[in-house]
Structure formats: structure tokens, C-alpha cells
Amino acid sequence: MVTIKDISKRCGFSTSTVSKALNNSLEIGQETTAIIRKTALEMGYLPNTAARSLKTNRSNNLGVLFIDEMQSGLSHEYFSGVINSFKVEAERLGYDITFISHNIGNMQMSYYDHSVYRKCDGVVIACVDFSDPAVVELIHSEIPTVTIDHIFNDCTAILSDNLTGAKDLVHHIYEYGHRKIAFIHGENTSVTKRRLAGFHKACDALGIKVPDEYIKAARYHDPRSSGLATRELLNLPDPPTCIMYPDDFSFIGGMNEIEKHSLTIPDDISVVGYDGIYLSQVLRPKLSTFKQNTEALGKEAAAHLVESIVDKKTYLPKQIWIAGELWIGDSVKNLNFE
Amino acid sequence: MVTIKDISKRCGFSTSTVSKALNNSLEIGQETTAIIRKTALEMGYLPNTAARSLKTNRSNNLGVLFIDEMQSGLSHEYFSGVINSFKVEAERLGYDITFISHNIGNMQMSYYDHSVYRKCDGVVIACVDFSDPAVVELIHSEIPTVTIDHIFNDCTAILSDNLTGAKDLVHHIYEYGHRKIAFIHGENTSVTKRRLAGFHKACDALGIKVPDEYIKAARYHDPRSSGLATRELLNLPDPPTCIMYPDDFSFIGGMNEIEKHSLTIPDDISVVGYDGIYLSQVLRPKLSTFKQNTEALGKEAAAHLVESIVDKKTYLPKQIWIAGELWIGDSVKNLNFE
DNA sequence: AACAGTAACGAACACGTTTTCGTAACTGTG
DNA sequence: CACAGTTACGAAAACGTGTTCGTTACTGTT
Numbered sequence: 001m002v003t004i005k006d007i008s009k010r011c012g013f014s015t016s017t018v019s020k021a022l023n024n025s026l027e028i029g030q031e032t033t034a035i036i037r038k039t040a041l042e043m044g045y046l047p048n049t050a051a052r053s054l055k056t057n058r059s060n061n062l063g064v065l066f067i068d069e070m071q072s073g074l075s076h077e078y079f080s081g082v083i084n085s086f087k088v089e090a091e092r093l094g095y096d097i098t099f100i101s102h103n104i105g106n107m108q109m110s111y112y113d114h115s116v117y118r119k120c121d122g123v124v125i126a127c128v129d130f131s132d133p134a135v136v137e138l139i140h141s142e143i144p145t146v147t148i149d150h151i152f153n154d155c156t157a158i159l160s161d162n163l164t165g166a167k168d169l170v171h172h173i174y175e176y177g178h179r180k181i182a183f184i185h186g187e188n189t190s191v192t193k194r195r196l197a198g199f200h201k202a203c204d205a206l207g208i209k210v211p212d213e214y215i216k217a218a219r220y221h222d223p224r225s226s227g228l229a230t231r232e233l234l235n236l237p238d239p240p241t242c243i244m245y246p247d248d249f250s251f252i253g254g255m256n257e258i259e260k261h262s263l264t265i266p267d268d269i270s271v272v273g274y275d276g277i278y279l280s281q282v283l284r285p286k287l288s289t290f291k292q293n294t295e296a297l298g299k300e301a302a303a304h305l306v307e308s309i310v311d312k313k314t315y316l317p318k319q320i321w322i323a324g325e326l327w328i329g330d331s332v333k334n335l336n337f338e
Numbered sequence: 339m340v341t342i343k344d345i346s347k348r349c350g351f352s353t354s355t356v357s358k359a360l361n362n363s364l365e366i367g368q369e370t371t372a373i374i375r376k377t378a379l380e381m382g383y384l385p386n387t388a389a390r391s392l393k394t395n396r397s398n399n400l401g402v403l404f405i406d407e408m409q410s411g412l413s414h415e416y417f418s419g420v421i422n423s424f425k426v427e428a429e430r431l432g433y434d435i436t437f438i439s440h441n442i443g444n445m446q447m448s449y450y451d452h453s454v455y456r457k458c459d460g461v462v463i464a465c466v467d468f469s470d471p472a473v474v475e476l477i478h479s480e481i482p483t484v485t486i487d488h489i490f491n492d493c494t495a496i497l498s499d500n501l502t503g504a505k506d507l508v509h510h511i512y513e514y515g516h517r518k519i520a521f522i523h524g525e526n527t528s529v530t531k532r533r534l535a536g537f538h539k540a541c542d543a544l545g546i547k548v549p550d551e552y553i554k555a556a557r558y559h560d561p562r563s564s565g566l567a568t569r570e571l572l573n574l575p576d577p578p579t580c581i582m583y584p585d586d587f588s589f590i591g592g593m594n595e596i597e598k599h600s601l602t603i604p605d606d607i608s609v610v611g612y613d614g615i616y617l618s619q620v621l622r623p624k625l626s627t628f629k630q631n632t633e634a635l636g637k638e639a640a641a642h643l644v645e646s647i648v649d650k651k652t653y654l655p656k657q658i659w660i661a662g663e664l665w666i667g668d669s670v671k672n673l674n675f676e
Numbered sequence: 677a678a679c680a681g682t683a684a685c686g687a688a689c690a691c692g693t694t695t696t697c698g699t700a701a702c703t704g705t706g
Numbered sequence: 707c708a709c710a711g712t713t714a715c716g717a718a719a720a721c722g723t724g725t726t727c728g729t730t731a732c733t734g735t736t
Contacts, residue, residue, distance in 0.1 A: 001454075003722055014686045019724060029684060046455050050397070051722035053388035054691050061436075080413045087437060094443030096436050096456060098399075099425055105432030116339075117384050118434060223620040249617075256622040278413070279587075279617070282561040284594040341692055352716045357694060367714055389692035392721050 002043045011039045022047070053119055062090050062305060063120035065100040065111055065138070066127040076221055077277040078247075078294060079127050082148060085298025086124060093306045095121070102134065111138045122305045124148065130190075144308040144315075146301050150190050156308060156317045158301045161324060162191050165290040166198030166244075168326045169272050172288065173242050174206050177335030178270060181208065182240035184229045184254075186220035186247070195274075199244070211238075220246050223253025230254040234261050234269070241270060242332060248273035248280040248289055255283075266333035276327050286329030296322045340381045349377045360385070391457055400428050400643060401458035403438040403449055403476070404465040414559055415615040416585075416632060417465050420486060423636025424462060431644050433459070440472065450476045460643045462486065468528075482646040482653075484639050488528050494646060494655045496639045499662060500529050503628040504536030504582075506664045507610050510626065511580050512544050515673030516608060519546065520578035522567045522592075524558035524585070533612075537582070549576075558584050561591025568592040572599050572607070579608060580670060586611035586618040586627055593621075604671035614665050624667030634660045 004022070008015045013036060021028045021036040022045075028036075053059045064083060090097055100114050100123060111134050115123050126148035128135050139145050139155050146156045166183075173181055183199050186192050196215075203210050213236060216229035226245055230253065233239055245251040251273045255265070263269050265285055273280050276291025300320050308315040342360070346353045351374060359366045359374040360383075366374075391397045402421060428435055438452050438461060449472050453461050464486035466473050477483050477493050484494045504521075511519055521537050524530050534553075541548050551574060554567035564583055568591065571577055583589040589611045593603070601607050603623055611618050614629025638658050646653040 001722095005722075015723085016687075016725080017685055019722095020685090023724080027684070032684080046451060048392070048722050049455060050388045050391035050457060051691090052724080054386070054392055054693085054721090055723045055725085057691085059388070077413050080418055084413070087439075091437075091439050091442050094445075096442065098434050098436050099429075101425075101429050104429050104434065107432075113384060117387060119388060252617070252620050256620070259622065279590070282590050282594070284597065339692095343692075353693085354695080354717075355715055357692095358715090361694085365714070370714080386692050389721090390694075392692085392723085393694045395721085 001048070002045050003048065004045075007036065007040050007043060007045060010043065011035055057119070058121055059119035060095050061118065061120055062095045062097045062302070063100040063115050063118065063123035064097050065123055065125045065135070067129065076127075077249075077279075078275055078292060081294030082126060082298040082301070085295045086302045087298070089299040089302035090306070093302065095302075095306065110134050112141050112143070115141075115143055122146070122309045124301050124305055125150075126301075144305060144312065146305045146308070148297060148301055151319060154317050156304050157319045158297055158304065159319060159321050160191075160292045160297060161321045162194035163198035163201070165274065165292070165324050166195040167202040168324075169244060169274075169288075169290055170199055170202035170206070170208075172326055172328065173244075173270070173272065173332055174202075174208070176270075176332050178242045178332070179208055180214070180238070180240040181210070181242050181244065182214040182216065182233050183210075183244045184216045184218045184226055184233075184246055184250075186218065186250075214240055218246055218250065221249055223250050223256070225253070226250035227253030227257045230257040234258070234263070239269075241335075243269065243271050245271060245273050248275045248277045248287060251280075251287065266331050270332040272332060276325070280327075280329070285331050288329040288331045289327050291325045291327045293322050293324055339386070340383050341386065342383075345374065345378050345381060345383060348381065349373055395457070396459055397457040398433050399456065399458055400433045400435045400640070401438040401453050401456065401461035402435050403461055403463045403473075405467065414465075415587075415617075416613055416630060419632030420464060420636040420639070423633045424640045425636070427637040427640035428644070431640065433640075433644065448472050448475060450479050450481070453479075453481055460484070460647045462639050462643055463488075464639075482643060482650065484643045484646070486635060486639055489657060492655050494642050495657045496635055496642065497657060497659050498529075498630045498635060499659045500532035501536035501539070503612065503630070503662050504533040505540040506662075507582060507612075507626075507628055508537055508540035508544070508546075510664055510666065511582075511608070511610065511670055512540075512546070514608075514670050516580045516670070517546055518552070518576070518578040519548070519580050519582065520552040520554065520571050521548075521582045522554045522556050522564055522571075522584055522588075524556065524588075552578055556584055556588065559587050561588050561594070563591070564588035565591030565595045568595040572596070572601070577607075579673070581607065581609050583609060583611050586613045586615045586625055589618075589625065604669050608670040610670060614663075618665075618667070623669050626667040626669045627665050629663045629665045631660050631662055 004015050004018050007018050013032060017028060018036050021033040022040060066079060087097055098118050100111055102109055102111060104114060115138060122144040123138060124146050130150045139152050146158060148158050149160055151157045185196055216232060218225035218229045233243060243254060245254055251271060254271060258265060258269055265271055273287045273289040276289050280287040280289045342353050342356050345356050351370060355366060356374050359371040360378060404417060425435055436456050438449050440447055440449060442452060453476060460482040461476060462484050468488045477490050484496060486496050487498055489495045508519060523534055556563035556567045571581060581592060583592055589609060592609060596603060596607055603609055611625045611627040614627050618625040618627045638660060
């Protein structure tokens with residue numbers, strides 16, 4: 001391990017000067033800086049993060065907190081996309097990432113303690129139970145945090161625009177001539193609330209009356225519950241002509257149920273998903289869906305988190321809405337040409 | 339931040355004694371240890387990882403290296419499963435994990451340099467191009483490493499038993515009366531080689547002659563290439579009665595193609611996948627597949643990596659084969675009852 | 677020439693641990 | 707009681723940085 005001291009010996013400048021030169025201090029002459037940087041490169045110097053962190057109380061390390069129960073976090077393409085993009089941008093900005101958990105070794109630790117323990121400069125929070133006191137503790141702590149898809153006071157939130165997403169889907173379905181639109185929604189979260197709001201707003205604006213039995217509750221990422229809801233919808237005396245699913249993956253449950261009823265998509269029944277995962281684009285018929293911009297979500301989260309760390313004094317919490325994109329596939333029948 | 343010094347002042351023992359007591363040194367009396375641990379708990383003491391790491395040259399941090407191009411790493415359920423399990427076991431053993439990359443900030447860094455920079459006690463390597471010199475450099479360095487699904491000299495490897503997997507699938511298909519079995523395999527990796535070996539071994543043992551045109555090359559996780567291969571197979575003068583796919587997800591491409599030929603699964607054509615991802619179990623008909631034990635893979639990887647770190651002097655590299663499980667769905671027709 | 681001002685560098689300390697070594701008190705043995 | 711051996715603890719150094727505060731030497735002004 002080559003240290004700052006080795007460089008100091010090699011080129012005759014003191015360790016203080018070397019340290020300053022490597023940190024681009026204006027205090028040091030240009031020529032000396034050049035010499036020092038050159039020998040550092042030659043000797044293969046790598047700064048000792050531990051020593052640096054000990055001295056500066058910063059780690060260039062960002063925490064990622066997401067729920068890991070049932071392994072649903074990483075395996076959900078939406079979150080894995082967001083986290084991956086977060087990672088790429090964080091690394092570009094010079095930060096590594098560490099997962100925050102509540103048990104490390106045999107110690108039971110709060111999320112906050114773990115973040116302190118690992119000296120995270122900031123933490124991004126996604127896909128968790130936002131009512132969990134441990135999560136709230138972390139958010140209200142002195143550690144900069146950014147949440148994804150949930151709004152907290154005094155904390156920057158990066159939000160996928162679910163209201164517009166649901167609205168755009170309804171409008172698309174409406175334009176294709178449908179008036180009987182059912183909506184199977186996920187469990188009761190702020191995301192779901194926004195989508196429901198968008199759905200009703202669009203329907204109201206378009207003059208569509210939605211009977212209560214067209215609104216069904218299911219769970220995200222769970223084809224079984226969506227399948228059950230689909231069955232109930234198809235068995236209604238006056239079934240819908242189009243069904244909106246909680247997400248692309250859940251639609252698989254609906255697909256099975258529709259096939260079981262000997263119906264075909266989109267000729268007998270139209271459907272749309274949500275998310276725009278890989279799967280949605282390889283199914284036939286191709287699924288019409290609303291693509292969430294996971295790349296932008298992760299990138300913005302990293303960018304704002306770092307900004308809030310660097311400008312800790314002046315930074316003001318913001319809410320960043322990330323637009324998505326309507327992806328029109330072949331799963332909604334155009335009734336206008338009948 | 340409460341430090342060891344604060345504890346020292348509070349309970350009258352020197353910092354050396356406090357440090358030793360907190361590290362369970364036998365040098366310190368039981369009573370004193372109890373007192374010190376108690377006050378540490380009361381004061382909410384958390385060890386300063388930076389200081390500790392600086393002194394001991396260990397970080398209690400494990401690196402995870404997997405390729406991130408095309409975001410295919412995290413979004414592939416197989417790898418996300420392995421990594422998640424790795425994370426859980428690593429945390430149980432007192433380690434955090436950090437992703438290893440080759441560009442951090444504006445510095446371009448080798449994987450090895452990044453691992454040194456972050457003071458990783460060890461690194462697990464998965465889902466990368468194992469011929470990449472940067473990967474080889476890391477594996478041959480002094481940093482303990484464990485590879486997943488690839489064998490290197492002098493490096494512990496955790497391997498999903500792909501040979502048995504392919505063999506078991508063939509046997510299952512054979513038992514159901516099929517004699518014309520096609521195999522669409524993924525790109526040329528050691529995993530693919532093992533599966534091909536298993537396939538041919540089983541066919542030989544069962545006395546099945548496999549015509550060359552029944553073996554098709556496609557890509558993993560790519561329904562399009564599997565769809566093309568499927569088309570070619572279905573258009574053969576003497577088409578197979580069962581098709582084996584590179585993985586469950588790729589099968590979607592085959593599914594579309596089969597439907598396009600107005601054939602139904604499994605009545606007209608039988609299929610099996612590989613992996614046992616969530617999707618395979620919610621499709622109808624349920625996909626027969628070979629479930630890879632991602633949980634065991636990740637857990638064993640973490641356990642052996644930590645073991646090789648702790649017993650650095652005496653540890654000998656091993657190869658650990660992880661068995662999978664045949665999951666029989668409804669996608670293979672039983673021809674014995676005709 | 678005297679002076680203030682600045683530019684460029686070094687000495688020394690501190691960050692919070694772990695660890696080596698020394699020392700005092702205690703224990704048991706003859 | 708003398709002695710060796712053990713137990714329990716403390717003093718001090720070290721890990722590799724960043725930073726504060728001096729200290730030179732040089733520049734330009736009057």
C-alpha cells in the first residue's frame with residue numbers, strides 16, 4: 001500500500017503539501033502539483049478511504065434502503081431498474097453504495113444506526129413501508145435522505161408521475177372507443193392513490209361513469225390476485241370491454257383467466273398493464289402499458305441526494321416528478337373501425 | 339458521536355481496557371467487561387468503522403462484482419436472487435456489501451483497484467465476462483474471491499449443477515414418452531457447455547439419437563432469438579415433440595411462435611424451461627422447468643467467502659456444486675396414455 | 677530601503693481505534 | 707517468606723489522512 005508519506009519521500013515535498021496537491025488545493029503551486037500528481041500516478045497511489053473518512057467524517061458512500069423481505073425488492077424489475085440507475089449515477093459522481101439493513105452480525109440495529117455505523121453520507125429510500133417508525137427515524141435524522149415514490153415533509157422525493165400515467169392510459173383506451181373500463185389496482189399505498197385519482201379524473205373529464213364493481217383491489221406483482229379480480233369482472237352481467245391491471249406482471253394472472261373463459265385479447269377483451277417491463281414487450285399481443293422511467297428516477301435520486309450532501313446548508317427539499325411514456329401495443333382493440 | 343474515550347471517562351477504565359472489553363478479549367475481567375459493555379449500550383456507542391478499518395486493515399465489507407451493462411444483471415431474476423441471498427447471509431455474518439465497478443467519479447479504476455480502494459475483505463464475482471483481463475487480475479490478486487458459475491484455478495467456485503439439471507429434464511421428458519427432443523441453448527459459456535454435456539449424456543444413456551438440426555443456438559434472456567429458433571424447429575420436415583429452452587423467460591418467444599403456428603402447449607408440442615423464475619409458475623400451462631437454488635448459491639458464496647477471509651492462511655479453494663430441483667408443470671404432454 | 681501583502685510550503689496535531697508492552701496486584705508453591 | 711507465575715489493567719504508539727497555523731521568500735508600493 002503506497003501512502004502519501006511514500007510520495008512525500010519520493011519527491012521531497014512534505015506530506016501536507018502532497019495531501020493538498022492531491023486535493024487540488026490552490027495553496028500549492030501549479031508545478032509542484034503537477035510533479036506530485038505525476039509521481040502519485042506512477043506509484044499507483046490509492047487514497048486510504050478509512051483514514052480519509054476518519055478525518056473528514058465523510059465516506060463517499062451512499063446507503064440504499066429497500067425492503068428485502070420475500071426478496072421482492074431486487075427481483076421486481078421496476079425497483080431493480082431504479083436501483084441500478086441510481087448506482088450508475090452515484091458511481092459517476094464518485095460515490096459507492098452500500099445496502100442498509102437492520103441486522104448486521106448478531107447486532108440488531110436500526111436503519112439509522114446502520115447508516116451511521118457505515119458513515120453513509122446519504123441514504124435513498126425506496127420500496128419500504130413508509131409508516132415504519134424505523135424508516136421515519138432515519139428520514140427525520142440529520143442524515144440527508146431522498147425517498148422514491150413517497151412524499152415526506154422536509155425530504156426530497158423522486159416520484160413517478162402515476163396520476164398522469166393512469167390518465168394517459170384511460171385517454172388512450174377512450175380514444176379507441178371504449179366506455180366500459182375496469183381498473184384493478186394494487187394495495188393501498190400513495191402510488192395506488194395517485195393512480196386511482198388519475199383514473200377517476202380522466203373518467204370524469206371524459207364523461208365516463210364508472211360503476212363501483214369495475215374497481216377491484218388486488219396486489220402488485222401478484223398474478224393470482226389479479227386473476228381472481230379478472231374472473232369477477234368477466235362474470236359481471238355487464239362486463240367491461242377493457243381492464244387496466246396493477247402492473248404488467250400481474251396481467252399474467254388476468255391473461256390466464258381470460259384464456260380460461262375462451263376469450264382472446266384484444267378481440268374479445270382489451271387490457272393494459274403498467275410499468276413497461278421487458279416482459280410486456282415480448283408478449284403477443286404486445287401489451288399496451290405505461291412505461292415508468294426507471295432510469296430517470298434512479299439518476300435523479302442520486303443526483304439530488306448528492307446535491308443535498310454537498311450543499312447541506314443551503315439545500316432545500318424538493319419534489320421531482322418523473323414523467324413516463326404511454327407505450328401503445330396491440331392489447332387494446334380499436335372499436336372505431338367496426 | 340460517542341467514542342471509546344467517552345466510555346472510558348464514564349466508567350473509569352482506560353481506553354485500552356474499553357477497547358479490549360468490547361472486543362471480548364479474555365484479558366479483561368468478567369466484571370469489568372460487563373460494566374463496560376453495559377455503559378457502552380447505555381450511551382448508544384457505535385464503533386467507528388473508519389478508525390477500526392484504518393487500524394486493522396479490515397473493513398467488514400464484501401465486494402460484489404457483476405456486469406451492469408444493459409442493466410441485465412440486477413433485472414435477471416436468477417442473479418438478483420443469488421445476490422439477494424448473498425446479501426442476507428453476508429449481513430448475518432457481520433458484513434456489508436458494496437458494488438464493485440470500474441469507474442468511480444472521473445477516475446477510471448480496475449476492479450482490483452476499486453476493491454482495494456474500498457478495502458473489501460473479499461469479493462464475489464458473478465455474471466461477468468470471465469475472460470476479461472480485469473476480472474482475471476482481481477481473481478489472481480491477494481484479495482479473497484469466490485466465483486459463481488465459473489471455475490478458476492485457486493479460487494473457490496459456487497456452481498449451479500447445470501449438468502444434472504439438463505439431464506433431469508431430459509429424463510423427465512423421456513419418461514413422458516418423448517423421443518424427439520430439441521434443445522435451444524444459450525450463448526457459449528461454461529454454463530451452456532455443462533447443460534449441453536448433460537443433455538447429450540442423458541440422450542446417449544437413453545439411446546436417443548439427436549439429429550444436429552435439433553440443437554439450436556440462441557441467447558439467454560432473449561425471447562426473440564428463442565422465437566426464431568423455435569420457428570426453425572417447427573418448420574423441420576420431422577419436427578421435435580418437445581423443445582427445451584435456454585431459460586424460462588426466453589420461452590416467451592417460443593410461446594408466441596408456437597401460437598402463431600396455431601399449435602397449443604402441451605397438446606401439439608411440449609416445452610420445458612430452465613431457472614424456475616416466478617413467471618414460470620404463473621403461466622398457464624404451468625411451465626415444467628429446472629429450479630436453480632439461487633438461495634443456496636448466494637448463501638454458500640457468502641459463507642465460503644467469509645471463511646476464506648477468516649482462515650486466510652489455511653483455507654483451500656473448493657468447488658461447491660449446488661443441486662437444483664425438477665419442477666414438473668403442465669407443459670410436457672404425457673404420451674404414455676395415448 | 678522599508679514595508680505590507682501574498683504565494684508556497686512544512687510542522688504538528690487530531691480523527692478513533694487496536695495492539696504491544698509494561699506493571700502492579702494477586703495466587704499458589706516450596 | 708521468597709519466588710515464579712498469572713491475572714487485570716494502563717500508557718503509548720501507530721494506522722494514513724486533512725487541516726490549522728507558522729514561516730519563509732518573493733512581489734510591488736511608497
